[in-house]
Amino acid sequence: MGRLFGTDGVRGVVNRELTIDFVVRLAYAIGTFFGEGSRILVGRDVRIGGEVFMKAVEAGLVSAGCKVYEADLITTPGLQYNVGYKGFDGGVMVTASHNPPEYNGIKVIASDGIEIPREAEEEIESIFFEQRFRPGNITLLTSSVERAPGVIDDYVKAIVGLVDRERIKARKLKVLVDPANSVGALTTTRVVRELGGKVYTINGHLDPFFPGRHPEPTVESLRETALVAKALGVDFAVGHDADGDRAIIIDDLGRIHWGDRSATILVEHLVGKHPELPRRVYTAVSSSILVEEYLRKHGVEVVWTKVGSPIIAREVVRGGGLAGFEENGGFMYPKLLPVRDGAMKTALIMELLAYENTRLSEIFDRLPKYYPVKTKVPMPREKALQVVEKVKEIYSSNRMVTIDGVKVFGEDYWFLVRPSGTEPLLRIMVEAKDKSKAEEIANNLVRIAREVASTK
Numbered sequence: 001m002g003r004l005f006g007t008d009g010v011r012g013v014v015n016r017e018l019t020i021d022f023v024v025r026l027a028y029a030i031g032t033f034f035g036e037g038s039r040i041l042v043g044r045d046v047r048i049g050g051e052v053f054m055k056a057v058e059a060g061l062v063s064a065g066c067k068v069y070e071a072d073l074i075t076t077p078g079l080q081y082n083v084g085y086k087g088f089d090g091g092v093m094v095t096a097s098h099n100p101p102e103y104n105g106i107k108v109i110a111s112d113g114i115e116i117p118r119e120a121e122e123e124i125e126s127i128f129f130e131q132r133f134r135p136g137n138i139t140l141l142t143s144s145v146e147r148a149p150g151v152i153d154d155y156v157k158a159i160v161g162l163v164d165r166e167r168i169k170a171r172k173l174k175v176l177v178d179p180a181n182s183v184g185a186l187t188t189t190r191v192v193r194e195l196g197g198k199v200y201t202i203n204g205h206l207d208p209f210f211p212g213r214h215p216e217p218t219v220e221s222l223r224e225t226a227l228v229a230k231a232l233g234v235d236f237a238v239g240h241d242a243d244g245d246r247a248i249i250i251d252d253l254g255r256i257h258w259g260d261r262s263a264t265i266l267v268e269h270l271v272g273k274h275p276e277l278p279r280r281v282y283t284a285v286s287s288s289i290l291v292e293e294y295l296r297k298h299g300v301e302v303v304w305t306k307v308g309s310p311i312i313a314r315e316v317v318r319g320g321g322l323a324g325f326e327e328n329g330g331f332m333y334p335k336l337l338p339v340r341d342g343a344m345k346t347a348l349i350m351e352l353l354a355y356e357n358t359r360l361s362e363i364f365d366r367l368p369k370y371y372p373v374k375t376k377v378p379m380p381r382e383k384a385l386q387v388v389e390k391v392k393e394i395y396s397s398n399r400m401v402t403i404d405g406v407k408v409f410g411e412d413y414w415f416l417v418r419p420s421g422t423e424p425l426l427r428i429m430v431e432a433k434d435k436s437k438a439e440e441i442a443n444n445l446v447r448i449a450r451e452v453a454s455t456k
């Protein structure tokens with residue numbers, strides 16, 4: 001059977017894979033899955049076609065007899081908050097997250113506010129491909145779409161209520177927000193202001209063409225934002241992706257820090273503030289071992305998971321703990337919801353600064369230094385899996401995690417070798433305390449990969 005959902009929702013190029021009729025039918029399948037009479041909250045980010053795709057989603061859901069509530073423009077975590085806390089049976093977000101501007105897509109949210117698990121995606125796929133759509137009672141077609149009031153107000157209030165507002169206000173922080181011309185402009189700016197911060201924005205107007213930068217926050221796309229942050233002398237800057245669930249943090253010196261680094265200093269802060277919570281965090285194998293090395297001294301257990309935010313979220317729910325996070329900037333604070341939330345993360349960074357009373361750059365400088373090397377070798381998935389086996393054999397005396405490819409821990413280095421989930425590629429990530437050592441290990445792994453790939 002065909003597959004529609006990738007690692008996080010359905011995505012496609014607008015009017016090529018993602019056409020209006022496809023979206024109506026997909027939403028009809030989603031509506032059939034949730035069932036007649038279900039109350040579903042629907043929202044969208046700024047992306048091209050977002051408004052008509054949202055209407056197409058509503059049409060499909062209503063056909064299946066769902067009662068639709070429209071949130072319209074909102075971040076994915078904002079929608080998730082409203083679904084999880086207001087008794088909805090589910091949610092649908094029209095977004096392609098961090099993909100290039102020509103993409104749009106659909107994320108489906110369960111009643112607890114978290115992305116639906118893979119089994120539910122399979123059920124929707126089977127309804128779609130076998131055309132097992134179930135039309136709703138025609139009486140449900142009248143007044144079946146209603147505007148959902150206060151969705152952003154309530155969400156912002158919830159975030160502000162989870163941090164030490166007075167203490168943060170007293171610190172009078174200056175924050176540069178870069179929402180990538182999308183919906184983070186509606187939420188994170190509000191959160192900063194309500195916490196007494198001075199808000200600056202860059203790429204702050206809503207524009208589906210993303211004129212300011214690529215929707216994915218990376219070292220390359222945030223270069224200008226970092227320069228502006230430094231020039232303005234802000235306490236920190238935050239760069240979101242298009243649906244506002246990721247937050248990459250830039251410090252007062254204009255240095256861009258990956259999500260595993262910012263999450264580590266946040267966890268250190270949360271351990272002190274919430275001694276009642278279990279000292280456990282969840283992150284994908286693609287995060288640096290600096291997380292473990294640094295948090296060990298606080299007695300925090302690091303649980304390594306497969307790559308993919310819905311997987312981390314479900315693990316957090318199952319095992320409980322302080323947080324879940326990804327190196328791409330996703331940070332999950334289960335006191336709000338165990339989902340990635342860029343605005344919540346921003347509020348927590350503000351709280352960290354208010355408690356520490358020092359500059360963010362100094363806090364980041366406490367972390368161990370590692371030199372990263374990332375590379376990839378094109379090959380079919382079967383070959384990539386053979387490489388993983390070979391690497392396991394060669395490094396069998398090292399500590400390793402094998403839930404997603406193989407992550408090997410060394411004395412002053414670590415690396416991850418895994419087949420890409422979406423492309424015919426082997427991905428190699430290496431970090432070592434010494435730059436030449438990182439390069440040497442990466443070269444060696446590439447050589448092993450090529451050798452395995454060239455054998456029959």
Ligand code: MG
Nearest residue numbers: 097241243245
């Ligand atoms: Mg996203």
